[in-house]
Amino acid sequence: SQKIEQNSEALNIQEGKTATLTCNYTNYSPAYLQWYRQDPGRGPVFLLLIRENEKEKRKERLKVTFDTTLKQSLFHITASQPADSATYLCALGASSASKIIFGSGTRLSIRP
Amino acid sequence: DAGVIQSPRHEVTEMGQEVTLRCKPISGHDYLFWYRQTMMRGLELLIYFNNNVPIDDSGMPEDRFSAKMPNASFSTLKIQPSEPRDSAVYFCASSLPGLASYNEQFFGPGTRLTVL
Numbered sequence: 639s640q641k642i643e644q645n646s647e648a649l650n651i652q653e654g655k656t657a658t659l660t661c662n663y664t665n666y667s668p669a670y671l672q673w674y675r676q677d678p679g680r681g682p683v684f685l686l687l688i689r690e691n692e693k694e695k696r697k698e699r700l701k702v703t704f705d706t707t708l709k710q711s712l713f714h715i716t717a718s719q720p721a722d723s724a725t726y727l728c729a730l731g732a733s734s735a736s737k738i739i740f741g742s743g744t745r746l747s748i749r750p
Numbered sequence: 751d752a753g754v755i756q757s758p759r760h761e762v763t764e765m766g767q768e769v770t771l772r773c774k775p776i777s778g779h780d781y782l783f784w785y786r787q788t789m790m791r792g793l794e795l796l797i798y799f800n801n802n803v804p805i806d807d808s809g810m811p812e813d814r815f816s817a818k819m820p821n822a823s824f825s826t827l828k829i830q831p832s833e834p835r836d837s838a839v840y841f842c843a844s845s846l847p848g849l850a851s852y853n854e855q856f857f858g859p860g861t862r863l864t865v866l
Contacts, residue, residue, distance in 0.1 A: 670852050681841050681857030742792035
């Protein structure tokens, strides 16, 4: 069955460092991969989308890579700030489907 | 636009009672999704609609759950009868026309349901 795995443990990073979150998948061939941010008590908020034919996408301090051979996406936050503390979810979508499947999320904490 | 609107924000009910959750998607969005989020199972898709028509309800846990979308601006998720294991946060999301797996989804604030 389709499986999406994100860092199972919470990630604690010193402010200013680069945070790297991992999203691995099996039994799936996604055409798109999305990353969302979720703060406590709120709904997820879209951050970035990367297509299967794109290796890397950047948006301000965010960078996403997508390796279809390794079946993995990496999500980087450079120059991390305490305000980046949240749970980050990856979601995969197929080109023929109209729904996306979410991973369980990684809780990121940036300490001052 | 006010974004996706959900009501109520919190619902506490007793086992066996009927629960109705409501959602108003963003105007112009023709996809609407209902999700359930728990610590154990994460964010699960229950059902989604396109142009008010249910497309995929394979995530609906059982017959106690039902969803409707009578028009483009309103959807309901009903649980009857409710059980303690239904306790979760229920999110509604909408997205623009086109391939939904490509378009970003806009989530509402969620309804936190507690069934005693």
